[in-house]
Amino acid sequence: MADSISGADAFLEQLVAAGVEWIFGNPGTTEQPLLQRLPNYPQLGFIVALHESVAVAAAEGYARASGKIGVVELHAGPGLGNGMGMLYNAAEGRTPLLVYVGQSEQSGLYLQPTLSGDLVAQVHPLAKWATEVRTADEIPQIVRRAIKVAMTDPCGPVVVSVPMDVMSAECSAPVVAPSLIDNRVRPSSASVAAATDVLAAAERPVILVGDGVARADALDEVSEIAHLLGAPIYGAFMSQTCVHPDEPLNAGRMPSVDAAHAERSLRDYDSVIAIGTKVLSNVFTRPGLPLGDRHVVHIGLDQWELGKNQPATIVYGDERAAIRELVDGLAPRLARDEDRIAEQREREVNRIADAKLRARAADRQGWDEHPMTPERAVSELAARMPSDAILIDESLTAYAAVGRYFRLNPGGWFRLRGGGIGAGMPLPIGIQLARPDCRVVSLVGDGSSLYTITSMWTAAHHQLPVVWVILNNASYRILKENVRHRGLDSESADQLVGANLTDPSLDFVSLARGMGVAARRVTDPDEVGDALVDALRHEQPYLLDVVISGRLSPS
Secondary structure: OOOOEEHHHHHHHHHHHOOOOEEEEOOOHHHHHHHOOHHHOOOOEEEEOOOHHHHHHHHHHHHHHHOOOEEEEEEHHHHHHHHHHHHHHHHHOOOOEEEEEEEOOHHHHHHOOOOOOOHHHHHHHHOOEEEEOOOHHHHHHHHHHHHHHHOOOOOOEEEEEEEHHHHHOEEOOOOOOOOOOOOOOOOOHHHHHHHHHHHHOOOOEEEEEOHHHHHOOOHHHHHHHHHHHOOOEEEOOOOEOOOOOOOOOEEEEOOOOEHHHHHHHHOOOOEEEEEOOOOOOOOEOOOOOOOOOOEEEEEEOOOOOOOOOOOOEEEEOOHHHHHHHHHHHHHHHHHHHHHHHHHHHHHHHHHHHHHHHHHHHHHHOOOOOOOEOHHHHHHHHHHHOOOOOEEEEEOOOOHHHHHHHOOOOOOOEEEOOOOOOOOOOOHHHHHHHHOOOOOEEEEEEHHHHHHHOOHHHHHHHOOOOOEEEEEEOOEOHHHHHHHHOOOOOHHHHHOOOOOEOOOOOOOHHHHHHHOOOEEEEEOOHHHHHHHHHHHHHOOOOEEEEEEEOOOOOOO
């Protein structure tokens, strides 16, 4: 490295030293000192977004699919504000991001120039760490620290604000690779022993899993402890595949909206093993402990979430290592109950299989309706989905059907995190960049898609062959369903103010074509599968507008 370079060069060289490949951003004036130097670094690609929320969510998709840090460039106060909706998802989902925000010139900040502000305070609630650089010599160290903090469990977004004149100033500090922490921490023997005692005494245990299982590659271990205990496995705060798709004890997803519904799913169980997940994370909560007076063993690396809402026997450590040690300790102690546990395991397997059959039978009752039901649309798509394709899933009211009909392979399913809708359009952009040899298909609701609809232009501009499937029911149907949890009947819910996306109707085919994306509208359920196959033949982005029923079932 030269004795002195610009702060912008130091920033970019530090990214290169950290192995960064892509920067996602929406360029603004306060970032020009860095953007003008970027062409000198061919190792770094720049993905242009037309709105900051698209840049943040695309970077999150890249980070989740690659296991690397996602790097984002945002523009001053308003640009940071535009990105904060998707930054909320990254924070809730513990996604490692480095977010660089251009600040006005430091020398004139006392004048409160347009676009400036206290960016650190603005983003503080959503950032694992946020700071503003004061001198160019700080830049390499601050960037290294930001990457280390973002990539250390619990991971999360880190925000670094850099004034324009600091980026242009001379930097003589060295650029070296960041030092990262190996997050694979083994649990203490005392915590494993305490958890073993709790589980050995359990009569009817149940397992809740979350993204920590996927991150630790602990799916085999989850199946092993489930079979050892005869316990069903429910997905809790889960946005990636955390249970093998063929696992007979996979009971599906816990109800995420209403805590009372979640409680009904758990009513027959006396003990809970929560692995790599929050406990619990419902929209509608209820007073008291989420899991009641049940014995709880909580396993994972997220120190904030462990025991946060529910008293528990805590096993702090890598999920895979922790389960392995629990299995080793439990197996000899449960040997005397082998026959009872085998019977219990068989009952759970049969119950789960029967529930799946009943759900599919209920789906068939409206199979030939027009407009087609969400379940019919999802079934037709799943039947023609390539086995090696990646599914991005922002289905809301069709979520249960996705679990019934798609095969959600490890590493092949990504769902939005945090609940901030709109991620389904930009997430696949980052995932496609991280996994260029795979085809990426994203299921998105019509209402959700409009938050980040300009993602289509970004994909077309960078020639990324993402396929979006808009499940179009001309409404925010999730709002109508949620309002029924508050006691309204179906007719009243259907008239909820602002929930119908009509007058005029949305023309997604024209929107797509206007952004350089080929598109097709599908209204016949018999054409859905062929339409997906045809979309996947293209080497460019494609949008399918699949018209489905928005009718609510009788309350």
